Amino acid sequence: MNRNFSFIILTFNEQIHLPRLLKSIKKLNARVFILDSGSTDETQKIAQDYGAEVKQNPFINHPRQWDFALKNFKVETPWTIGLDADQTVTPELFEMLINFKDEDHSDINGIYFNRKNFFQGSWIRFGTFYPFYLLKMFRTGIGFSDLNENMDHRFIVPGKTKIWKKGWILEENLKENDIAFWKAKHxxxxxxxxxxxxxxxxxxxxxxxxxxxxxxxxxxxxxxxxLWWKLPLGLRPYLYFGYRIFFKLGILEGSTGIKFHYLQGFWFRRLVDKKIKVILKDRPLNL
Structure with a gap:
């Protein structure tokens, strides 16, 4: 059994994704802990067949779910790697992990992986989405979930960190091939x-x-x-979309990539601003 690191994975109805992820990390021979939030498909059976330790916790948001996972799984290795079920470890990252030794990294507390994000089969390479570094590996008991976020989740560690620029994880949510699913989720x-x-x-x-x-x-x-919070509500989605498409070259993505930038960089941000205005109308603030 791997003595350097263990994996924690969050799941909810991930039978389409979980086998892909588990296959990518199997030969690392590391313990796997899975926190599920009430899957009704084959997710839990897949996890148990793999030999993972599975716990259940009702889902509120990602930061709280990660906080529960870090506090309730007994991870005995010096390092923890936190992954989402729709991510996979690339051969390049696998090689870095198989050669990883705790004693070679005594001066750092966290490692950033480089994410490649895919949407409907297309790599989103431009528009601020690559390179995109995520703190996914951290010293057990030192890294923690940022509870000051409501939707975005991140791990935080004190002290020094390192970036593995070629330590890629691939992220592709196949359920988002259905735009209706994507819109309902967002x-x-x-x-x-x-x-x-x-x-x-x-x-x-x-x-x-x-x-x-x-x-x-x-x-x-x-x-x-x-900077984003200081921009005018209603105007900032237009500014952001233009920034991603033109300044950060999102226009080069092709039709699928441009659709992604429109949905994620404009449609979603405009929806958020509309809902903020409704909340402020019901509860005016003296700002």
Whole structure:
């Protein structure tokens, strides 16, 4: 059994994704812990057949689900890797992990993997989506879930981190090939994001990370979020979509990629702003 790291995976009706992920990590011979939120398909059977330890927890949002997972699984390895069920480990990342030794990384507490995001079979290479570094590997007991987010989830570690630029994970949610599924999912997400932004206006939520444009990938994103919150509601989706399509070359993606940028960078952001305005109308703020 791998003595350096273990995996934690979140699932909900992931029978289409979980076998793909488990196959990509099988030969790493690492323990796998799966936190499920009430799957009604074959997800739990697949996990048990693989030999994973499975727990159940009702889903509220991703940050809270990860917080529960980190606190309730007994991970005995010095490192933990947190993955989503629709992600897979590439051969390049596999090689880095198979050769990983804790003693070679005594000066760091976290490692960023480089994500390649796919939508309806197309790699979203432009429009701010690549390279995209995610803190996915961290020292057990030191890394924690950022509960100051309502929808976006991230792990945080104190101290030094490292970026594996060729340590790719592939992310492709095959269920999102159905646009109706994608829109229903993001309708739910828009409620979470709108409520979160209003709570930030009320100073009920604060950023866990210090915003720094020149800092770690997450510190840079925290800085960009501060800028986003200052932009005018209703106008910022147009600015953001134009930024992604033209300045960040999203227009080069092809029809599928442009559709993704429109849905994720404009349609979803505009929906969030509309819901924020409704909340503010019912509860005006003295800002």
């Amino acid at each position: 309708e739910r997400y828009s409620d979470l994001v709108a409520q979160e932004e209003v709570e930030r206006m009320l100073k009920l939520r604060m950023q866990s990370l210090k915003p720094n444009l020149l800092g770690s990938p997450d510190e840079k994103r925290a800085w960009l979020k501060q």
